[in-house]
Amino acid sequence: xxxxxxxxxxxxxxxxxxxxxxxxxxxxxxxxxxxxxxxxxxxxxxxxxxxxxxxxxxxxxxxxxxxxxxxxxxxxxxxxxxxxxxxxxxxxxxxxxxxxxxxxxxxxxxxxxxxxxxxxxxxxxxxxxxxxxxxxxxxxxxxxxxxxxxxxxxxxxxxxxxxxxxxxxxxxxxxxxxxxxxxxxxxxxxxxxxxxxxxxxxxxxxxxxxxxxxxxxxxxxxxxxxxxxxxxxxxxxxxxxxxxxxxxxxxxxxxxxxxxxxxxxxxxxxxxxxxxxxxxxxxxxxxxxxxxxxxxxxxxxxxxxxxxxxxxxxxxxxxxxxxxxxxxxxxxxxxxx
Numbered sequence: 001x002x003x004x005x006x007x008x009x010x011x012x013x014x015x016x017x018x019x020x021x022x023x024x025x026x027x028x029x030x031x032x033x034x035x036x037x038x039x040x041x042x043x044x045x046x047x048x049x050x051x052x053x054x055x056x057x058x059x060x061x062x063x064x065x066x067x068x069x070x071x072x073x074x075x076x077x078x079x080x081x082x083x084x085x086x087x088x089x090x091x092x093x094x095x096x097x098x099x100x101x102x103x104x105x106x107x108x109x110x111x112x113x114x115x116x117x118x119x120x121x122x123x124x125x126x127x128x129x130x131x132x133x134x135x136x137x138x139x140x141x142x143x144x145x146x147x148x149x150x151x152x153x154x155x156x157x158x159x160x161x162x163x164x165x166x167x168x169x170x171x172x173x174x175x176x177x178x179x180x181x182x183x184x185x186x187x188x189x190x191x192x193x194x195x196x197x198x199x200x201x202x203x204x205x206x207x208x209x210x211x212x213x214x215x216x217x218x219x220x221x222x223x224x225x226x227x228x229x230x231x232x233x234x235x236x237x238x239x240x241x242x243x244x245x246x247x248x249x250x251x252x253x254x255x256x257x258x259x260x261x262x263x264x265x266x267x268x269x270x271x272x273x274x275x276x277x278x279x280x281x282x283x284x285x286x287x288x289x290x291x292x293x294x295x296x297x298x299x300x301x302x303x304x305x306x307x308x309x310x311x312x313x314x315x316x317x318x319x320x321x322x323x324x325x326x327x328x329x330x331x332x333x334x335x336x337x
Contacts, residue, residue, distance in 0.1 A: 001120040002028050004324060005107050007095050008127035009035050011310045012297035014078060015057040015317035016125045017087050023325035028119065029087060030109060032094035036078045038131035039071060043173065044153040046071040049199060054311040057081060093117065098124060098268050102292030123324050127296040127316075130260040130305050137165065137254055141226030147252045154181025161248050163188055163231050165223060166255040168195045172206040174253050179215050186216040186247055188233060193219055197306070221245070226252055260299040268293065278302035285323035286316055294320045 004020045006013045009031035020027040034040055048055065048069045052062040055069060055077070062069060062077045069077070082089065093109040100106045100120075107119045134149030136142060151164075151174040160183055164175045167189035175187045187210070194206065209215040224232045224244065231252065233245045262277055269290045271280045278301065280289040287294050296316035301307040322328070 001104070001122065002026050003121065004028075004123045004125060005030060005105070005119060005121040006125045006127055006296075007031075007107075008129060008297070009082075009089060009091065010038055010127065010129050010297070011036065011055065011057055011078060012129070012313040012316060013125075013127035014082060014087065015314045016127055016296050016320055017317075018058040018081070018085050019317040019321035020125075020324060021085060021087070023321040023327070025123075025321070025324060027088065028090065028121070030090045030093050030095055030107070030119075032092065032132075034091055035082060035089065036075055038129050039074055039078070041131065041150055041152075042071050043151050043177065044071065045177065046173075048074065049169075050309065050311050055314075057314050057317070058085060060084060090117075098293070105292065123292050123294070125294045125296055125320055126265070126299065128261055128264070128299060130258045130298050133259050133261055134254070135257040135259060137223055137256065139223055139225050142254070144226055144228065144252075146228075146250065147226060147254060149254050149256075149258075151177075151253050151255060154178045154183060157251055158182040160184065160250040161186070163247065163249050163252045164255060165189070165252065166257075167191050167193070167219075168197060168255070168257070169199055169202065170255040171253075172198055172202050174255060175215050176202075176206055176209065179209060184216075186218065186249075188218045188221050188223060188231075190222040191219065218245075218247075223254075257305075259303065259305065265295075265299070270295075273302060276302040276304065278304075284319060286320050287323065294323070296320060 003025035004027040006016045006029040009029045013029055017027045017029040031037055052064045052069045056062050058081055060081050064073050092112050095107055095109050097108045103122050105121050105124050109117045154177045162178050162183045163186045164171050165188045175185050178185045210217040221233050224234045231247045231249045265279055270288045279295055281295050281300055297313040298305050298308045
């Protein structure tokens with residue numbers, strides 16, 4: 001029987017596995033995708049907002065060519081960290097169910113090939129992040145093949161009419177990249193302006209492109225439905241309707257955010273606040289209301305996913321490992337509960 005199973009092999013999950021191993025606990029990390037799966041699905045040319053030292057785990061330095069890490073540099077770093085600590089991993093294995101109790105859990109997984117496996121562990125840490133579940137528009141046509149909730153790169157959309165829905169960093173970055181890749185871009189946001197949280201170096205760039213007419217922007221506008229060759233829009237919530245607007249369109253990127261898998265948590269008995277969706281969680285040990293199941297990373301914050309990033313979620317691993325090893329809580333950085 002294993003001592004600890006960590007569900008999730010992103011930066012926080014890896015940090016939890018590293019610290020559990022350091023505490024002398026045999027640990028296995030399981031992920032439904034590849035190592036650092038969420039980072040892998042970030043835009044191809046993404047540069048992280050934070051500095052490299054704030055992305056480090058396990059005390060291993062991250063070296064980068066520039067001031068900030070690129071997506072490729074981050075992926076290489078986490079591969080090297082996993083290799084350095086010889087972490088035991090099961091990748092492309094979705095956890096379907098957690099049964100049992102504190103001291104003897106049984107975790108059932110299924111691979112992409114349909115192979116079922118079961119593992120026994122004394123403790124469980126859930127560090128599944130939030131990027132795999134996009135927020136939906138909930139409009140007709142959202143399920144069309146031309147609609148995506150993730151953006152990778154601009155080249156396939158050269159000389160095409162592309163709509164980007166959203167007003168945050170992801171939407172602004174995608175709109176700029178698409179424009180520079182030769183797409184005809186329309187940015188649609190139901191708010192009156194871009195979000196206040198836009199990165200300080202990104203804001204003047206996107207605002208200048210909008211002023212110059214190089215990126216068309218429709219603020220105070222919501223998408224009513226998506227059709228094969230157009231998008232139908234109306235005025236934003238709370239404004240008098242001035243009728244529908246139809247926009248020629250080939251592809252849509254609906255980049256309006258993501259959320260943790262709350263249903264997975266509920267299904268395993270973890271209680272969530274009805275408003276914030278924050279799970280019940282001890283502020284020092286991150287143990288949930290289900291004895292033996294600990295939570296780590298962004299899922300601790302519920303709907304407030306902007307409160308926890310790699311920078312502070314990486315510290316959860318050390319606190320959880322101390323609790324699992326029966327050691328007293330230590331000081332240090334801690335993400336809000």
